[in-house]
Amino acid sequence: MPYCTPTCRKWSVFGFATFFLVLGVVIIVSWNGLVQSIKDQELNLGSDDTTEYKMWKETPIPMYIEFYLYNWTNSKQVIDAKWLVKPSFEEHGPYTYSEKHIRKNVIFNNNHTVTYMTQRSWHYVPEKSKGSLDDVITTLNPILVTVGSLVKYKHPIVRMGVNFFIKEKGVNITVTKTAREFIFDGYDDPLLDLLKKLHLRHINVPFDRFGWFYSRNNSVDYDGIYNMYDGTDDIQKLGKFAWWNYNHETEYFPNYCGEVNGTSGELWYPIQNDQYAQIFSPDTCSTLTLVRQGTEELHGVVGHKFVGDEKLFDNGTRYPDMKCFSPGDVLPSGVRNVSHCKFGAPAFISYPHFYLADPYYREAITGMTPNKTEHELFISIEPETGIPLHARVAAQINLHLEKIDRITLLEQVRKEYLIPALWFKQYAVLSEDLANQAKMLLILPSIGQYTGFGIIGLGCLLFIIFGFITWNNYRKGRQEETLLNNEEY
Incomplete structure (x- = not known):
């Protein structure tokens, strides 16, 4: 040695x-x-x-969606009293489904974007549900008010003809079906045939049954085609949409309200000091802008929390720059008109139970009990990696009910109502295993x-x-x- x-x-x-x-x-x-x-x-x-x-x-994060259906408990009394009695509603549910998203037809483009479609599938989870899918629910007839909305400005002879058809088919102002029919299974309705026969301009109903989520389970086409930035040239653009259905803006809202902005809500860039988070929603054909409010910690990882405030569903009543989301509407603040996005159906989106909306909507009916804990919409994002920690989308679908002359079932309505049909809560929470991977990325420096x-x-x-x-x-x-x-x- x-x-x-x-x-x-x-x-x-x-x-x-x-x-x-x-x-x-x-x-x-x-x-x-x-x-x-x-x-x-x-x-x-x-x-x-x-x-x-x-x-x-x-998406590896477990996701769930809870449906809550509103049962109209006193519809007969209201109609018999010629609408001098307030409509009363009782919430049923949740009817809980697991949710899975799979990207289909993915194409990598030379301009640092990815084009794709999303297949969403749902499976009923009885152990997380309350009640049964066979629960019987009575609600405002959505096809009736849709037909009424589409013909209300037509010639009286047209309305009289539609009214004759409604009477001939024995249509009622309410419809009673099971929870499963209202959500995914759908049900037959004679007025759907009428919609197809009317050949109204810009109205093309692509389904033969009605259900709020009918034809969506396992569908690849329903949400449309997306094109978003892949983040290879600029990580701050990762996940942001370039266009939807081959357009940079939708045809449903004018000005900036129709612009395709934000992300899908599942993939994020490093948000760092951003004060706003934008999510493009195909269900509303528009962008939802959330405001940063504090932080949220999950499994030792701290994220910035972005929430939906009262401005999100304002229609220009309180915030003038939101007027383009509801052109022509004179309703109070708190709802977004998505009728043009939903085949002409007089549908309005709000927070559940009209949370943060003008008291007008809750005072016109009974049964609404809004609270922040259950009805707030938010997402928490780790700022350095853009990893979503906790997300919850809570939204309510309402039907606009108003007096329409020459339509017997609707001409006795005394005022304008937004009748709640259902609300849903979609949520996902980062698992501890994925949180540990995120923590590793954060402590590497x-x-x-x-x-x-x-x-x-x-x-x-x-x-x-x-x-x-x-x-x-x-x-x-x-x-x-x-x-x-x-x-x-």
């Missing part, structure tokens, strides 16, 4: 000290850039090999910094040892020189 002299050991210590000192400095200087490079490479949709793509292709300083500390320690050895050798040399000088004398 080769022998290392004291001088050899000394300079070996010096070499290692220098190496560790330089290595530590290099790690500290370059680590953050290396980590960011890894993030930029993995947190984008540039190819089907990235971590982000694999999580986006088939600190790991590099601490490692670098630790190696520098080791280098400094070796320099101290080198100094001690050098001093010790110097001291021994002086002692030996003194002894030699004494021997000469």
Whole structure:
């Protein structure tokens, strides 16, 4: 075994000290850039090999949707009293379904975008539900009010003809069906045939049965075709839509209200200091803008919380810049008209139980009990990675009911109502396993910094040892020189 002299050991210590000192400095200087490079490479949709793509292709986070149906408990009394009695409603549910999203027909484009479609599937979860899908529910007849809305400005002869058909088919102002029929299964309705025969302009009803989510389960086409930025050229654009159904804006709302903005709500860029989060919703054919309000912690990961405030469903009554979401409407604040987006049906979206809406809607009927805990819409996003921690979409579908002359069932209505049909709560919570992966991404910069300083500390320690050895050798040399000088004398 080769022998290392004291001088050899000394300079070996010096070499290692220098190496560790330089290595530590290099790690500290370059680590953050290396980590960011890894993030930029993995947190984008540039190819089907990235971590982000694999999580986006088939969302790994468990998702659920709860449906709540409103039963009109006193419809007969209201009609018999010629609408002098307030309509009363009782909430039934939740009828809970698990929800799964799979991206289909994915195309990677040369302009840093991805084109795709989404298949959404739902499966009933009885253990998370209350009641049964066979529960019988009575509600305002949605096809009747749709037909009434479509012909209300037509010539009286047209309305009289429609009214004759309504009487001939024995249509009522209410419809009673099971929960499963109202949600996914659908039911036959003679007025649907009438809609098809009327050949009204811009009205093309693509289904033969009615159900609020009829024909949507496992459908690839229903939500349309999306094109969004993949984040390869700019991570701050990741997940933002470039267009929907080949258009940069929808035909349903004018001005900026019709612009296709925001993300799908499932894939986010690093939001950092953003004060707003925008989600494009095909169900409303428009963008929902949420406002940052505080933070939320989940499994040790802290995210910025963005919530829907009273402005979200304002129609220009309180916030003039929201007027383009409800052109021509004179209803109080708190609802968004989506009738043009829903085949002409007089449908309005609001928060459940008219939460944050003008009291007008709750006072016109009974049974509404809004509260923030149950009815708030929000999403929490980790700001550095853009990973959603907790999301909840809560929205209510209401039908606009008004007096329409020459339609017997509707001409006795004394005022305008928004009759609640159902509300749903869609939610997803990041699992602890995925949260731990997010935490690893977040602490990587600190790991590099601490490692670098630790190696520098080791280098400094070796320099101290080198100094001690050098001093010790110097001291021994002086002692030996003194002894030699004494021997000469």
